[in-house]
Amino acid sequence: MFRSVLVANRGEIACRIFRTARRMGLRTIAVYSEADANALHVREADEAVLIGPAPARESYLDQARVLTAAKATGAEAIHPGYGFLSENAEFAEAVMAAGLTWIGAPPASIRAMGLKDAAKSLMVEAGVPVTPGYMGKDQSPERLKAEADAIGYPVLIKAVAGGGGKGMRRVDEASAFLDALASCQREAASSFGDDRVLIEKYILSPRHIEVQVFGDAHGEVVHLFERDCSLQRRHQKVIEEAPAPGMDEATRQAVTAAAVRAARAVNYVGAGTIEFIADGTEGLRADRIWFMEMNTRLQVEHPVTEMITGQDLVEWQLRVAAGEPLPLKQDQLSIAGWAMEARLYAEDPANGFLPSIGRLDHFVLPDDIRVDTGVEAGGEVSQFYDPMIAKLIVHEETREAAAQALADACADIEVWPVRTNAGFLVRCLEHQRFAAGDVDTGLIGAEEAALTDARPSDAVIQDASDLLWRSRNVDPNDVWDAEYGAPGFRLNAARVTRQTFFVDGVRHQAPYENNHPVVRYGPQIDGGFVVFHGGDAYAVSRHAPRGAGGGGASDGSLRAPMPGKIVAAPARSGDAVTKGQPIVVLEAMKMEHALVAPFDGVVGEIGVSVGDQVAADAVLAVVASTS
Structure with a gap:
């Protein structure tokens, strides 16, 4: 066994790997931007090396800098984590050429499975069922559209070198x-340096089933059962679970056997995941499950497999990389x-899931379950990296108990001023379809309005009112109080003790009732305080926030929701546009965000060009209404 390991990654990923490495007595080395x-x-x-500026391409993705750091610190092995360089065959070869141990899949396996079109052809040869589609070399828009037309809509466009929903x-x-x-080609080129795509038939009522596989250098391959990752939003996983609900033993044996055949077909060594798509219209059936792709690395959701099997998959990785046989x-x-497992993101579901960046002034996560995170109170959520800030994992005897435990944990999250999806996660977990195991990848899209509705309940409004009364140390029953009592005094009628206040900028009125509160009191803010309920955070104040009722999109101005780079400008000054039509496209935190016309109108000035870096709240374009 090697004695030291450098993790070529950051955040939660690096912290997770360090935890196992330390337990095994290894010296741990970090790199950072x-x-x-x-x-x-x-x-x-144990040791950390600065490897470059904030942008990932100039630091975490710079292979030479990572290898220089490994040499300078005397690292004997490199673990790439998941993401960044974890599926880069050239980097794997460079690590081994430098005389270091590569903790990952063999470069040949990465190449074989790294391109989705070639991987599917290989799977057909291995007898693994694949979804129908087009995987040809002709990448002209005309040919791709013709193939999509022939397959029949809906179809799915996927980057050949893609992953993570990008x-x-x-x-x-x-x-x-x-x-x-x-849009796919731009995002693929930006994320993977390869804009090629393939076309697949989109499966109605699709379920995302994946199988954890592990191989060693001695020819052994095993599976560690399946995970269900069907609860997704725009191809990004939200909640994962193991085992898959509704999976009978015969179907499990069929899909896991196919996964092992897939791994053997590429002489696989290390941790990998075989991803399948299932047609869930008639439940899970062996003849309605098809291979999608293989991820030649550890997955973000690997903890659920660890929980149901009692195994540490990072330890398995380290032992296999050292030449040992599989532990079991x-x-x-x-x-x-x-x-x-639930993925806690720094994003605002009520505002189109826009990423939320900034300092974590108030940051409280549950302490009675497994939490994998790479941030802490006082830390920063940066514009440069993925907005996932933690994973919450529970393990119970039954699915019902697990869902309830995870919902309770998400409801206890307190984060401010960065916005998170904690309340959204609670609503997903408590949704009747999820509770019944009736989950497919379209559930969130179909129910998004309800799942993203974070408006405060009547109980939250009442609690906010009561807290405001008490925060002033006044007695609402005192008729002589200048602000609260006297205005409510009546000689021959019931007293009126109502106050006006604002919750997230929305005006409310409520009396003092002094009920048992449902909210948790949070940090003080200008003119008020924050309360938490059900995973959501609410800013409570006596006065309207500055800027409330101002312009924004209502006056036709399109402002950058966060710092980023302009990657497309589909409209031009003078163009007539309809509501919802894209005007400019901003790339930030590894995703594209289209800024659209807020109403029918004519495009006025466009103040940016493709390639420009813009600041948060910068006016990018203006649309003049024609109504």
Whole structure:
């Protein structure tokens, strides 16, 4: 076994790997960018090396800088984590050429499975069922559209070198295909340096089933059962669980056997995930599950597999990379209980899931469940990296108990002023379809309005009112109080003790009732305080926030929701546009965000060009109403 390991990653990922490495007695080495100088993973490592500026391409994705750091610190092995360089065959080869141990899949396996079109052809040869689609070399828009037309809509456009939902779009009709294709290609080129795509038939009622596989250098391959990752939003996983609800033993044996065949077909070594798509219209059936792709790395959702099997998959990775055989044989592995994981993101579901960046002034996560995170109170959520800030994982005897435990944990989250999706997660977990196991990848899209509705309940409004009364140390029953009592005094009528106040900028009125509160009192803010309920955070104040009722999109101005780069400008000054039509496209935090016309009108000045870096709240374009 090597004695030291450098983790070529950041945040939660690096912290997770360090935890196992320390337990095994290994020296841990971190790398970090200038933006991460005070990050948790830097302090948790035995040694840390600055490798470049904030942008990932100039630091975490710079192979030469990572290798220089490994040499300078005497690292004997490199673990790439998941994301960044974890599926980069050239980096794997460079690590081994430098005489270091590569803790990952063999470069040949990465190449074989890294391109989705070639991987599917290989799977057909191995007898693994694949979804129908087009995987050809002709990448002209005309050919791709013709193939999509022939397959029949809806179709799915997917980046050949993609992953993590990037470079992927569902297209429901022919007229929308070319715009979706252009967006996919831009996102794929930005994320993976490769704009090639493939076209797949979009499966109605699709479920995302994946199988954890593990191979060693001695020819052994095992599976560690399946996970269900069907609860997704725009191809980004939200909640994962293991085992998959509704999976009978015969279907489990069929899909896990197919996964093992897939791994053997590429002589796989290390941790990998075989992803399948299932047609869930008639439940899970072996003849309605098809191979999608293989991720030649550890997955973000690997903790749910660890929970139901009792195994540490990072330890398995380290031992296999050191040349040891797999710790267990297939017949020694079994499923115990039910596990679920929720991904906590710094984003605002009530505002189109826009990422939220800034300092975590108030940051409280549950302490009675497993939480994998790379941030802490006082830390920063940076514009430069993925907005996931933590994973919450529970393990219970039944699915029902796991869902309830995870919902309770998400409801206890307190974060401010950065916005999170905690309340959204609670609503997902408590949704009747999820509770019944009736989950497919379209559930969130179909129910998004209800799941993102974070408006405060009557109980929250009443609690906010009561807290405001008490925060002034006044007695609302005192008729002589200048602000609260006297205005409510009546000689021959009931007293009126109502106050006006604002919750997230919305005006409310409520009396003093002094009920048992449902909210938790949070930090003080200008003119008021924050309360937390059900995972959501609400700003309570006596006066309207500055800027309330101002312009924004209502006056036709399109402002950058966060710092980023302009990657497209579909409209030009003078163009007539309809409500919802894209005007400019901003890339930030590894995703594209289209800024659209707020109403029918004519495009006035466009103040940016493709390639421009813009600041948050910068006016990018203006649309003049024609009504």
